[in-house]
Amino acid sequence: MTITTSKHVVASCILGWGHARPMITLAARLVQLDPDVRVTVLVNTAHFDRLVKESTRSFGEADAQAAQRLRIVCVGQANNTLGDGLIGPFWKTLLAGEGPVCAHTGIQHSAWPKPNAVVLDIFVIEDTKTVRSISGSSVKVYSWWPGETYTLLHLFGDKKIGGRGNIHQMIEEEVNRSGRSYNEVAMEMINMPRGEVVELPGHPPMYDWEHSPQDFHVPDDVTLSVFPFVNASQATVDGVISISFESWEPEAFKLARQWLGETGRPVYIAGPLLPTASKATAAANEKSQSTEGAAIQQLLDDTLARSGPQSLLYISFGSMFWPVGSPEKVWAFLDVVMEKDIPFIMSHASPMAVVPDEVKTKVQAYGKGILSPWAPQQTILDHPATGWYVGHGGQNGLTEAIAAGVPMIMWPFNADQPSNTVLATDVHKIGYELLEVRTGHGLKKIYRTGYTPVGTVEAVRAEARRVLTQAFGEDGKEKRARLPAIREALLGEWKEDGRSRRDVLAFLESL
The missing domain is CATH 3.40.50.2000 (Glycogen Phosphorylase B;)
Incomplete structure (x- = not known):
């Protein structure tokens, strides 16, 4: 069968199942909703086999043609805790309209049209920079928000909406003031609560230490190379796709739209992202x-x-x-x-x-x-x-x-x-x-x-x-x-008049 679709979306996320599973489900939704779209999902070796199986949980017998417009391509073994920084060679191949070679199977995929948009995990700082440096503004870049919106706004939003702002800039200011090392200041600023009360619309107030109620060590490479730069990275994207759902946290989405809307950027809600195949098929494959x-x-x-x-x-x-x-x-x-x-x-x-x-x-x-x-x-x-x-x-x-x-x-x-x-x-x-x-x-x-x-x-x-x-x-x-x-x-968010269905259709129409 020859595929003649012209819209092409690329997606990639970090080494976290909670990030990857809904992304593959969204990819399936996109090809099911629009017969003119195809999706390439770039993944690390650790998730390749499991995501291939997971993708089948969203396709029934009637979805054979749609399934052919979704491909999962391995970019290789993760080179750091998050698997960030490997997208470059594959992005150049896709931009050239050429077929990428899967690093896991060795299979060279067919040549598809150049990407119209790319969806990148909020935490892939290097991959986001790479895409922008290679393709500039010719391809729209959307940030994948793989969690509850309140938390992402608190941790990485601008200060004017109640977020922590540009942490990298704050670290550098303290380094210049105190003469301490960047790493020392960063670890302290990111990990040490100050006893501040966090208040966002529609959410009960909490002490900042309540946002980390368990000792759980986040690898230093994540703390130092990712967290300080997320806010600045978000300033470079063209919009957001969230896995949460409107009825769970309506005030958070209102605030998110206010924040990104100031620069004309959309917030698309996509949750709940659950498999769409029959219960029996989804359960058997799981x-x-x-x-x-x-x-x-x-x-x-x-x-x-x-x-x-x-x-x-x-x-x-x-x-x-x-x-x-x-x-x-x-x-x-x-x-x-x-x-x-x-x-x-x-x-x-x-x-x-x-x-x-x-x-x-x-x-x-x-x-x-x-x-x-x-x-x-x-x-x-x-x-x-x-x-x-x-x-x-x-x-x-x-x-x-x-x-x-x-x-x-x-x-x-x-x-x-x-x-x-x-x-x-x-x-x-x-x-x-x-x-x-x-x-x-x-x-x-x-x-x-x-x-x-x-x-x-x-x-x-x-x-x-x-x-x-x-x-x-x-x-x-x-x-x-x-x-x-x-x-x-x-x-109801995915029914005919549901918010998520309307938002995802709007995203597809924007391509």
Whole structure:
């Protein structure tokens, strides 16, 4: 079959599954919505095979032609923590209208028209510079916002809208004033809270230290080479595409449009970005990505038969995060889960996760739990046996939980997780937050309640008993009862008159 489409969108993101999975889903949406568009997704080796499988979760039998207009091309092994800085040679090839060679398969792809637009992760500073230096203003560059909007505005927005502004400039000013090294000042300025109260429209106030309630080391190369430059990098893009959804944080999007609108730049909302294939196809393809897929399905079915609907607890901190400074709190929480005879599935996908042998032995003897290095999350959440989801509150997990109608028990670390947690617990009132699991700066006073967490293992156990009792009791039923309206609003974003559908169509029309 010969493809004669003329619109060509290129997309690339960092080495984070929470960034990559929705990007491949958006790519599928683009080729499904517009028969005149094709999409090239540039990925690192680590994500290539998984994203190829993930892409199939958005195509049914009727989408064969659309699927041919989406290709995933590997740019090679990541050369740093984020996988930034590899796009150059591939971008030159694509701009020349030539077919790129996949670094993973060795296959040379067909020549497609020159790109009309490129969507680049907010954190790929070098790739954004490279694209601009090579193509100037001839190709529109859109920033991929892979998380909750409030947090991105707070961390990387201009000061006039309540953001931190140009951190690189602030660091240089302090270096010139004090004579200290750039790296020393940067690490302090980015990592050390000042006790300031963060206030943005529509969001409960929080102390700045509450935005990092867990000790979780961000690699120094990210801290030094990325965070100081995001604000300035955002000033160079032509617009934004967000994975969040309007009904979750309307005031944040209003503020984002105000900020970018001052320079005539659009903010396109694309969430929720969930697979569009049939439930059966999406689930089968997702389970194939997990070594424990069959066992997990069996436990879900057995739990439903034995304990009934909404009786299982799903636990996951995503593909990166893990309480490395206090793993004993995870096992203490899990002890309480088993003490209360709650069936569970725990995913420990983070490369930093280490499960002690005694924990494995205990879970095996328990007989109602599974420890899996990678779990088919959407399949688990969609199963009627699943009652609650213990997660860090990242945008993807939160979106998937709401779409499945599963309330959350939140254990946030940093990034958009603490802010999403407050929205879930205090604004939308559909979940609980675990406070005693906090470490480091997180063990300071909480602004909205005045409570200071104790943070001991015994305090974790006591809180786990209380929260799990509430979650599987009457209080939990009240929280669950609020979910259908929020779920309906979320899914409505992609209906014919939904905000996200309208925004993505507007993006396609602009090409």
